Amino acid sequence: MFTYDVAIIGAGAGGLNTAMEAISMGKKVVLVDKYKPGGECTWAGCIPSKALIQLADEIHAAKKYANIEVDGKQIMSKVRQLIEKAHQAEAVEQLQAAGIEYIQGDAKINDQHSIRVAHETITAEKIVIATGSRALIPSIKGINQVNYLTNENVFQLEDLPNNLIVVGGGPIGVELTQAFQRLGVQVKLVEMADRILFREEKGLAQQLQGTLEEEGVQLYTSAKALEVKQANCTTTLTIDRNDVLEHIEAEQILFALGRKPNIKKIGLDDLGIRYTNKGIEVNEYNETSVRNIYAVGDVVGPYLFSHMAGFQAKQAMRHAFLEMHTPIEQHPAWCTFTHPELARTGMTENEAREKFQDKFNVYTVSYSELDRAVVDQKTTGEAKIICDQDGFIIGASILGERACELLGELQLMKTFHIPFHKLKDTIHPYPSYSEILTQLSNAAVE
Ligand SMILES: Cc1cc2nc3c(=O)[nH]c(=O)nc-3n(C[C@H](O)[C@H](O)[C@H](O)COP(=O)(O)OP(=O)(O)OC[C@H]3O[C@@H](n4cnc5c(N)ncnc54)[C@H](O)[C@@H]3O)c2cc1C
Numbered sequence: 001m002f003t004y005d006v007a008i009i010g011a012g013a014g015g016l017n018t019a020m021e022a023i024s025m026g027k028k029v030v031l032v033d034k035y036k037p038g039g040e041c042t043w044a045g046c047i048p049s050k051a052l053i054q055l056a057d058e059i060h061a062a063k064k065y066a067n068i069e070v071d072g073k074q075i076m077s078k079v080r081q082l083i084e085k086a087h088q089a090e091a092v093e094q095l096q097a098a099g100i101e102y103i104q105g106d107a108k109i110n111d112q113h114s115i116r117v118a119h120e121t122i123t124a125e126k127i128v129i130a131t132g133s134r135a136l137i138p139s140i141k142g143i144n145q146v147n148y149l150t151n152e153n154v155f156q157l158e159d160l161p162n163n164l165i166v167v168g169g170g171p172i173g174v175e176l177t178q179a180f181q182r183l184g185v186q187v188k189l190v191e192m193a194d195r196i197l198f199r200e201e202k203g204l205a206q207q208l209q210g211t212l213e214e215e216g217v218q219l220y221t222s223a224k225a226l227e228v229k230q231a232n233c234t235t236t237l238t239i240d241r242n243d244v245l246e247h248i249e250a251e252q253i254l255f256a257l258g259r260k261p262n263i264k265k266i267g268l269d270d271l272g273i274r275y276t277n278k279g280i281e282v283n284e285y286n287e288t289s290v291r292n293i294y295a296v297g298d299v300v301g302p303y304l305f306s307h308m309a310g311f312q313a314k315q316a317m318r319h320a321f322l323e324m325h326t327p328i329e330q331h332p333a334w335c336t337f338t339h340p341e342l343a344r345t346g347m348t349e350n351e352a353r354e355k356f357q358d359k360f361n362v363y364t365v366s367y368s369e370l371d372r373a374v375v376d377q378k379t380t381g382e383a384k385i386i387c388d389q390d391g392f393i394i395g396a397s398i399l400g401e402r403a404c405e406l407l408g409e410l411q412l413m414k415t416f417h418i419p420f421h422k423l424k425d426t427i428h429p430y431p432s433y434s435e436i437l438t439q440l441s442n443a444a445v446e
């Protein structure tokens with residue numbers, strides 16, 4: 001007999017969701033983490049970044065009507081207070097109250113039914129690996145001789161720098177660039193691709209790039225970071241732009257160049273659990289190559305989001321304990337929380353073209369056609385819906401005010417296979433942003 005039904009390594013979004021899912025099934029659960037529960041999302045990811053973005057947004061709005069002086073120390077301290085506040089919902093006492101046993105320690109898989117934490121062996125019918133990921137540090141010249149920021153230490157800054165180089169125009173780089181710029185930091189954003197957020201709908205990412213530039217961000221696209229140096233409180237980054245070398249300077253430098261899965265020293269090789277440098281390999285139920293051992297979240301990928309970790313946790317626990325024989329259909333969705341937000345589900349237009357050639361329909365409406373956006377002075381943006389020839393949504397991207405919330409309705413239709421034209425017969429309040437969806441559906445082919 002095993003002591004627990006499930007032992008989980010890592011108490012971030014993946015581990016916490018796994019634990020709650022298993023508890024809801026009446027299972028005996030032990031959750032282990034090196035630190036306090038919460039993982040990246042709480043301590044160095046979603047929560048602090050969204051707190052900083054909100055504070056920056058309020059200041060940006062206030063600056064339209066008054067001369068505002070930003071107290072950098074107060075801003076950074078407020079971000080940390082909000083982290084602590086959000087953490088309360090997943091604090092050890094809360095987990096224990098829910099029936100989860102929490103152990104703080106460094107865990108390693110021992111065999112198919114046990115893990116080791118310090119000198120203790122814990123047995124469980126199922127094991128879940130939810131060890132997450134960490135910032136990828138580039139192997140550029142000089143990197144080991146300089147102090148640099150990543151998402152892991154940037155929210156611990158005591159004060160705002162005067163200026164900052166952000167390397168990487170993915171979601172982390174772009175969200176933080178705009179927030180710091182709005183707080184009065186002069187930001188220089190360096191991106192290797194020819195535009196920011198290169199995986200997103202091209203035209204919408206370009207509009208967002210225009211907004212960043214209007215707000216004063218200095219953008220260096222098609223620019224590869226090559227070398228970094230530090231002297232007298234100044235960091236110098238050498239970039240290669242179309243074979244021309246440039247040197248840019250700032251007080252601080254932040255790297256946001258993607259993630260590396262935490263797969264080392266957790267016993268994968270000893271048990272023959274298969275993995276690549278992108279993460280642990282799993283089947284459609286999130287079971288690894290070794291039976292009874294599952295893996296969820298950033299350590300698996302490919303979508304590195306808290307809600308995807310939560311989805312995988314559900315998939316894994318249903319398979320582990322409810323003998324589910326069909327995986328839950330997966331419709332990944334996400335949002336980059338800039339202003340305006342850029343939200344997405346399914347394919348971009350280019351992806352649809354690759355798969356369906358010209359056999360699909362695209363519907364677009366600009367925010368400037370929406371009364372609510374006009375009166376709110378939030379007319380930047382556009383919604384784009386892509387439907388297959390049968391009228392079902394295969395992709396949607398929205399750049400604009402409240403895009404993330406608007407995506408929910410489309411996500412529901414996409415997930416439950418409701419033809420897009422059906423939306424036009426539904427009533428949406430006036431004047432609301434949600435009318436953009438009914439406007440789009442008016443044009444949809446039945
Ligand atoms: C700046 C930033 C902003 C983000 N914003 C968003 C957002 O707005 N929305 C969104 O959905 N996602 C966002 N993300 C992504 C999100 O944070 C991750 O997808 C999510 O945290 C992954 O959860 P996880 O449980 O897989 O891993 P993690 O949260 O990294 O948790 C892994 C845990 O495992 C523990 N651990 C590792 N090894 C061991 C071991 N051997 N023994 C014991 N414990 C161990 C770690 O201490 C950690 O607590 C953001 C990320 C960053 C960096």
Ligand SMILES: NC(=O)c1ccc[n+]([C@@H]2O[C@H](COP(=O)([O-])OP(=O)(O)OC[C@H]3O[C@@H](n4cnc5c(N)ncnc54)[C@H](O)[C@@H]3O)[C@@H](O)[C@H]2O)c1
Nearest residue numbers: 168169170171172173191192224225256257258304335336
């Ligand atoms: N709102 C959200 O949900 C949210 C927010 C932040 C992060 N995240 C998650 O975190 C993950 C990681 O985000 P990220 O922004 O670190 O990674 P990313 O891989 O999305 O972006 C990294 C960027 O750095 C660029 N780059 C790489 N090497 C470079 C170099 N030498 N010089 C210049 N540019 C270079 C790449 O071209 C790329 O655009 C995301 O995939 C996402 O899943 C989610």
